[in-house]
Amino acid sequence: MGHLLDTTLAFFTPQSGGSPQANHIDSLFKIELYIGLVIFVAVEGALVYALIRFRARKHSVPAQIRGNTRLEVGWTVGAALILVALAVITFVKLDSIQNPPNSGPEGSSLVSDDLANSEYASVERKLPPNGKSLEIHVIGRQYIWQFVYPGSSEPDGLGAPYSYEELVVPTNTTITLDVQSSDVVHSWWVPELGGKVAAVPGYSNYTWLKISKPGIFRGQCSILCGRGHARMIATVRAVPPATFEAWLAGRKQQLSEANRAAQVAREKLSKQTGAGQVENP
Amino acid sequence: MATYVAPVPQVTTHRAAPEQRGWTSWITTTDHKRIGIMYMVTTFVFFILGGVEALMIRLQLGAPNNTLVTPTVYNQLFTMHGTTMIFLFVVPMMAGLANYFVPLMIGARDMAFPRLNALSYWLLLAGGIVFYSSLFWNPPESGWVSFLPLANSNFSPSGGEDAWIYLIHLTGLSSLLGAINLYATIANMRARGMSWGRLPLFVWAILTYSVLLIFALPVIAAGVTMLLTERHFGTHFFDPTEGGSVLLWEHLFWFFGHPEVYIMVLPGFGIISEILPVFARKPIFGYKAIAASTVAIAFLGFLTWAHHLFTFPLPEALLVFVMLSSFFIAVPTGVKVLNWVATLWRGSIEYRTPILFAASAISIFTIGGISGVFLATFPIDWQVNETYFVVAHLHFVLLGGSVLPIFAAIYYWFPKITGRMLSEGLGRLSCALIFVGILVTFLIQHVIGLDGMPRRVYEYSPVGHLQLYNDISTVGAFILAAGVLVTIVNVVKSLRTGPVAGPDPWKANTLEWFTPSPPPVNNFDVVPLVRSAEPMKDIRREVERRSTGVPGSGATVPAGARQVGV
Numbered sequence: 117m118g119h120l121l122d123t124t125l126a127f128f129t130p131q132s133g134g135s136p137q138a139n140h141i142d143s144l145f146k147i148e149l150y151i152g153l154v155i156f157v158a159v160e161g162a163l164v165y166a167l168i169r170f171r172a173r174k175h176s177v178p179a180q181i182r183g184n185t186r187l188e189v190g191w192t193v194g195a196a197l198i199l200v201a202l203a204v205i206t207f208v209k210l211d212s213i214q215n216p217p218n219s220g221p222e223g224s225s226l227v228s229d230d231l232a233n234s235e236y237a238s239v240e241r242k243l244p245p246n247g248k249s250l251e252i253h254v255i256g257r258q259y260i261w262q263f264v265y266p267g268s269s270e271p272d273g274l275g276a277p278y279s280y281e282e283l284v285v286p287t288n289t290t291i292t293l294d295v296q297s298s299d300v301v302h303s304w305w306v307p308e309l310g311g312k313v314a315a316v317p318g319y320s321n322y323t324w325l326k327i328s329k330p331g332i333f334r335g336q337c338s339i340l341c342g343r344g345h346a347r348m349i350a351t352v353r354a355v356p357p358a359t360f361e362a363w364l365a366g367r368k369q370q371l372s373e374a375n376r377a378a379q380v381a382r383e384k385l386s387k388q389t390g391a392g393q394v395e396n397p
Numbered sequence: 398m399a400t401y402v403a404p405v406p407q408v409t410t411h412r413a414a415p416e417q418r419g420w421t422s423w424i425t426t427t428d429h430k431r432i433g434i435m436y437m438v439t440t441f442v443f444f445i446l447g448g449v450e451a452l453m454i455r456l457q458l459g460a461p462n463n464t465l466v467t468p469t470v471y472n473q474l475f476t477m478h479g480t481t482m483i484f485l486f487v488v489p490m491m492a493g494l495a496n497y498f499v500p501l502m503i504g505a506r507d508m509a510f511p512r513l514n515a516l517s518y519w520l521l522l523a524g525g526i527v528f529y530s531s532l533f534w535n536p537p538e539s540g541w542v543s544f545l546p547l548a549n550s551n552f553s554p555s556g557g558e559d560a561w562i563y564l565i566h567l568t569g570l571s572s573l574l575g576a577i578n579l580y581a582t583i584a585n586m587r588a589r590g591m592s593w594g595r596l597p598l599f600v601w602a603i604l605t606y607s608v609l610l611i612f613a614l615p616v617i618a619a620g621v622t623m624l625l626t627e628r629h630f631g632t633h634f635f636d637p638t639e640g641g642s643v644l645l646w647e648h649l650f651w652f653f654g655h656p657e658v659y660i661m662v663l664p665g666f667g668i669i670s671e672i673l674p675v676f677a678r679k680p681i682f683g684y685k686a687i688a689a690s691t692v693a694i695a696f697l698g699f700l701t702w703a704h705h706l707f708t709f710p711l712p713e714a715l716l717v718f719v720m721l722s723s724f725f726i727a728v729p730t731g732v733k734v735l736n737w738v739a740t741l742w743r744g745s746i747e748y749r750t751p752i753l754f755a756a757s758a759i760s761i762f763t764i765g766g767i768s769g770v771f772l773a774t775f776p777i778d779w780q781v782n783e784t785y786f787v788v789a790h791l792h793f794v795l796l797g798g799s800v801l802p803i804f805a806a807i808y809y810w811f812p813k814i815t816g817r818m819l820s821e822g823l824g825r826l827s828c829a830l831i832f833v834g835i836l837v838t839f840l841i842q843h844v845i846g847l848d849g850m851p852r853r854v855y856e857y858s859p860v861g862h863l864q865l866y867n868d869i870s871t872v873g874a875f876i877l878a879a880g881v882l883v884t885i886v887n888v889v890k891s892l893r894t895g896p897v898a899g900p901d902p903w904k905a906n907t908l909e910w911f912t913p914s915p916p917p918v919n920n921f922d923v924v925p926l927v928r929s930a931e932p933m934k935d936i937r938r939e940v941e942r943r944s945t946g947v948p949g950s951g952a953t954v955p956a957g958a959r960q961v962g963v
Contacts, residue, residue: 166741311779318637346854
């Protein structure tokens with residue numbers, strides 16, 4: 117019975133389960149759903165009842181009523197009160213949706229409270245109470261997402277490891293995403309993890325994740341960004357912190373090796389002399 | 398052989414100029430009734446075009462990873478569909494109905510500026526032709542909201558975007574001139590005795606529609622002009638790499654875009670408020686509340702635009718303010734719905750097609766209103782916006798608030814415009830098909846959005862039950878289309894063979910029913926003195942009083958009075 121209720125509810129509620137933001141949004145949605153259902157039944161019920169009960173019949177006399185001030189004031193105030201209640205409930209839940217919790221003790225040690233300000237116009241970045249999070253830049257372009265890990269750059273600020281298509285993150289860690297775009301407006305959305313965030317060129321937009329168990333979460337770009345919009349998928353792969361750190365170090369290694377290889381190739385190219393010599397760097 | 402002949406209030410027209418004939422008279426007409434008819438026919442043609450575009454969209458989504466149309470064509474389809482339905486159907490159709498009926502309802506002989514009225518129509522037609530001629534080159538593909546930077550010359554080099562810009566300018570100018578005309582007409586040309594408190598509710602709705610247009614259109618006109626210079630003359634208003642801002646476009650567009658939706662639904666609400674009292678045979682419940690809430694919605698509508706931008710980087714104070722203003726606007730809207738239900742309550746409801754459509758409209762709109770509360774709650778909006786949840790919401794509110802009322806208006810006012818009745822049987826069939834079609838197409842779309850499918854995607858993977866849900870929605874679209882087709886058949890058939898309507902087939906309340914069907918060029922020989930918000934009831938009572946109907950009493954019976962059937 118409980119399972120049936122759950123499946124039915126899942127039909128009518130957004131996806132969740134990956135990160136607390138999605139879970140809290142889901143529970144706020146459920147509260148509004150129950151209130152909405154009551155209003156739906158009441159209003160549609162009254163409409164249908166009136167249409168059936170007060171059909172024109174032989175000898176039916178319509179009551180020539182023009183209004184009822186008390187009733188009208190009553191239902192105006194009543195509607196306003198329901199909406200005030202919804203607003204209050206929303207504000208109560210807002211904190212848990214917007215503000216990330218602290219990173220877990222089993223989470224990655226790469227969290228830091230030393231976050232550079234965005235070079236773009238931005239709104240306030242929401243940080244956990246102790247200020248420490250793992251910052252990842254999510255950069256949208258037609259039609260792929262790039263992920264940059266600025267916390268692991270070299271001391272000179274360059275060499276931040278990056279990847280495409282799949283956002284690899286450690287579990288039990290508070291992650292702050294700085295969502296940006298390099299061309300048109302995109303929207304980063306992985307439903308099971310949380311709300312969607314518009315990637316607007318010239319702006320930084322923020323959201324947060326904290327995934328408790330390893331897994332793969334799928335989403336896609338949610339604002340029309342061109343002809344390939346439907347193919348701009350977004351994937352988040354959550355792995356244990358040790359795996360993550362190893363992957364990140366390996367990624368950094370791969371990138372610096374590629375940079376060195378490019379350096380060698382550039383030298384070779386610069387030493388090329390004369391036409392007719394085509395060397396494959 | 399004394400038979401009782403019930404007196405029928407009639408106007409005999411002696412001073413009308415002879416009706417002009419020939420197709421050239423339509424091109425040069427400044428008669429508000431002919432212009433109204435041209436508006437209604439033209440916009441209905443665009444409705445069909447927009448509907449075909451919608452059916453093609455639903456066919457493409459009928460199977461996952463479908464290749465019925467290319468991604469480019471798909472993007473063009475939904476751009477054309479949205480733009481057509483809003484700028485070439487709903488808004489100008491309301492103008493057409495207003496053009497025909499506002500002067501009649503207030504007891505005027507024409508609009509305040511008849512030639513400007515004609516210009517409005519021809520600008521609309523020009524806009525539609527310019528927009529649809531892009532089909533011969535490249536239609537626009539950046540959505541009806543023309544997202545930037547996507548719509549600039551970098552990412553959308555084809556001329557389709559420019560066709561869209563010129564559509565906005567031409568139809569915008571058409572609407573703006575029409576709005577000024579309607580406002581001047583209503584403010585200055587009301588019959589003697591028609592104070593503001595006796596204005597028909599449809600006229601109140603059109604008054605607010607006009608004010609909204611006057612305030613909102615200049616903003617979009619500025620925005621699309623800036624887009625034009627951005628695309629072709631090297632300006633950088635929206636280019637962040639050159640000091641501009643993408644958010645500037647978003648704010649400019651939606652500052653117009655949100656009042657635009659109230660421009661679309663408020664006249665629809667006015668139509669419902671006219672039709673319910675006639676067929677429930679009792680006055681509208683809470684006339685003052687409905688008029689006041691119309692004005693309140695119009696005003697508040699200017700304070701809520703940023704709820705389309707909840708996922709964008711906006712300051713928290715703005716998010717909170719707009720959530721509260723969006724909640725607040727639900728109050729006058731809900732009040733209207735409750736007043737309508739109360740109008741039906743303890744009435745004596747005659748199930749004729751106009752009220753069937755009006756009741757369907759209330760039912761459908763209520764569903765859209767409830768889903769709107771979810772969207773107004775910004776943390777929830779972060780999950781459901783830009784998905785099929787919002788597509789479902791917008792179709793419920795627009796179909797319920799605008800399209801179904803338009804069909805109700807067609808069935809209600811066709812007798813007045815043409816002098817013939819539409820078939821009740823076909824009307825009920827059409828209403829049933831459209832109502833069921835809307836539910837089947839759009840209810841399931843809430844679930845599609847909650848399951849994670851974004852909007853404006855030309856394909857999707859068969860994850861979960863998405864294919865089943867999309868198929869249900871596609872089937873529903875064809876049921877809806879069938880319903881529309883039945884009304885078209887009804888109109889074409891009844892134009893020739895429908896029963897003669899007479900001046901007042903519904904025993905209605907407002908002054909347009911005091912003229913013959915169709916009205917002569919000058920509308921009224923003598924404009925009656927208005928004594929209440931329901932002038933026709935007063936006229937009928939007066940005629941009844943003056944002619945007691947007792948056979949042989951010598952009481953006068955107006956010429957052409959009908960025999961009453963049993």
